[in-house]
Amino acid sequence: MKNLLLSFAILFMVGQSFGQQYISYYGTVVEQCSQTNVTNDLTEFQALGLKKRGTTALQNTLTWLENKYLSYGYTASQIEEQSYTNSGYTCKNLIVTKVGTVYPNTYVIVCGHYDSTGGTGTNDNGSGVACILETARLLQNIPTEYSIKFINFSGEEDGLLGSQSYVTNRVNNTNPKMNIRLVLNLDEVGGVAGMTNDTITCERDTNNNPSTNNAQSSIMTNELITCVGLYSPLNTYLSYAYASDYMSFQSNNEIITGLFETNETTHKHTNTDLLIYMDPVYNYNVAKATIGATMHFAVAATSLESSTFENENQVSFYPSPAMDTLHINLGTLTDTQYLFSLIDLQGKVVLQKQINNAQLIETVTLENITKGMYLAILETSSKRITKKIMIE
Numbered sequence: 001m002k003n004l005l006l007s008f009a010i011l012f013m014v015g016q017s018f019g020q021q022y023i024s025y026y027g028t029v030v031e032q033c034s035q036t037n038v039t040n041d042l043t044e045f046q047a048l049g050l051k052k053r054g055t056t057a058l059q060n061t062l063t064w065l066e067n068k069y070l071s072y073g074y075t076a077s078q079i080e081e082q083s084y085t086n087s088g089y090t091c092k093n094l095i096v097t098k099v100g101t102v103y104p105n106t107y108v109i110v111c112g113h114y115d116s117t118g119g120t121g122t123n124d125n126g127s128g129v130a131c132i133l134e135t136a137r138l139l140q141n142i143p144t145e146y147s148i149k150f151i152n153f154s155g156e157e158d159g160l161l162g163s164q165s166y167v168t169n170r171v172n173n174t175n176p177k178m179n180i181r182l183v184l185n186l187d188e189v190g191g192v193a194g195m196t197n198d199t200i201t202c203e204r205d206t207n208n209n210p211s212t213n214n215a216q217s218s219i220m221t222n223e224l225i226t227c228v229g230l231y232s233p234l235n236t237y238l239s240y241a242y243a244s245d246y247m248s249f250q251s252n253n254e255i256i257t258g259l260f261e262t263n264e265t266t267h268k269h270t271n272t273d274l275l276i277y278m279d280p281v282y283n284y285n286v287a288k289a290t291i292g293a294t295m296h297f298a299v300a301a302t303s304l305e306s307s308t309f310e311n312e313n314q315v316s317f318y319p320s321p322a323m324d325t326l327h328i329n330l331g332t333l334t335d336t337q338y339l340f341s342l343i344d345l346q347g348k349v350v351l352q353k354q355i356n357n358a359q360l361i362e363t364v365t366l367e368n369i370t371k372g373m374y375l376a377i378l379e380t381s382s383k384r385i386t387k388k389i390m391i392e
Helices: 024-030 035-047 056-072 126-139 161-171 214-231 246-250 280-298 307-311
Strands: 010-012 079-086 089-098 103-113 146-153 179-186 199-204 235-240 256-261 316-318 325-329 338-343 349-355 361-365 372-379 384-391
Touching: 024 126, 024 214, 024 280, 035 056, 035 126, 035 280, 056 079, 056 089, 056 126, 056 146, 079 161, 089 126, 089 161, 103 126, 103 161, 103 280, 103 316, 126 146, 126 179, 126 256, 126 280, 146 161, 146 280, 161 246, 179 246, 179 280, 199 214, 199 280, 214 235, 214 256, 214 280, 246 256, 256 280, 316 384, 349 361
Parallel strands: 103 146, 103 179, 179 256, 199 235
Antiparallel strands: 010 235, 079 089, 089 146, 199 256, 316 325, 325 361, 338 349, 338 372, 372 384
16 A cells, blocks of 8 residues: 655666576476466456455455465464454464474565555555565465565555454464564555556665665665675666565564565555556566565575475474473474374483474473484374484
8 A cells, every 4th residue: 555656766786696606496386376276366356356454355354365375384383373453353364384494483574464445456466465465376385585465454455453363463462582583574566457567666775764774774675685686587677665564573673675666556445456557477577576486585496306305295303402492393283183203312202292282383392302413203193203303
């Protein structure tokens, strides 16, 4: 949701590398982005109607999104509904978490809102939703060093209420506070029918309240610009961040960047914000840029050798070395009952715990466990996953 003109912007040459190089495997994944999926998602999003607080359409869109993520292979334990109150109505954000292999407690957030005002919001912001969905679909089975949260916010059109609630009740209400590497926001990236839509605006933090992370935001946005050039046919235009969900994170002193259409629609917030006034090929190209950028920022694997990651259902135990506690990531296992065991090098079981109704992340204490190398075992009714861990 934006109404200001993109003034004081700087045109950047595509291809500024800042040390970045094209990664062929990333390119292979990006080329699996589907124009058919993007167009179908826009069509289905539009058919759901006006997605305003208190409407059945808003709840139906939430359900539609959940079913999309489930169809990609994400499990119920990876999907969270976060509720908050908006003008007396209960509204929900949808958060899908993919745990990283090296830095599981540090997150790249890829986000955009799914509510609308005045009409169906097919561009504002079905276009951003379509990009997030394609990115989540293609990265589901690809290991990334950093964890990723794909977040669909409601309440953006009411004043960023959904993202503000998430920052207050999730980001700042964890102990320790959630560690965010970057927030990449997508809002209104559908282009304008009948125009030459060959440029995407990349947005950086220029706000003075606070200004602490402005320099880092500029660095990340320059990397985003490079990713656009490497993994899509689009040119880039550098501007400033404002009036969308990343600003809730910006005011919390997080590092932000974003994508926004350069040819700005005149149909936003009206009943003519429809697919016929958009450019779905442009939306598809923005999705490609988003996929490449997310792989870059989350540090995705650089080859097809991810069979072990897939065969082990993305289950992980961290940190390793561990000290007082060990976290168990359920990954994509759908069985939420499992037995967790620690076995020492002599084959003795030193810790065993039955977990029922498991969440995505469960924590076990390591009281009285001697330092050394152990075998961590997770057993369900049909799976047995074993990994070596170090306890210090």
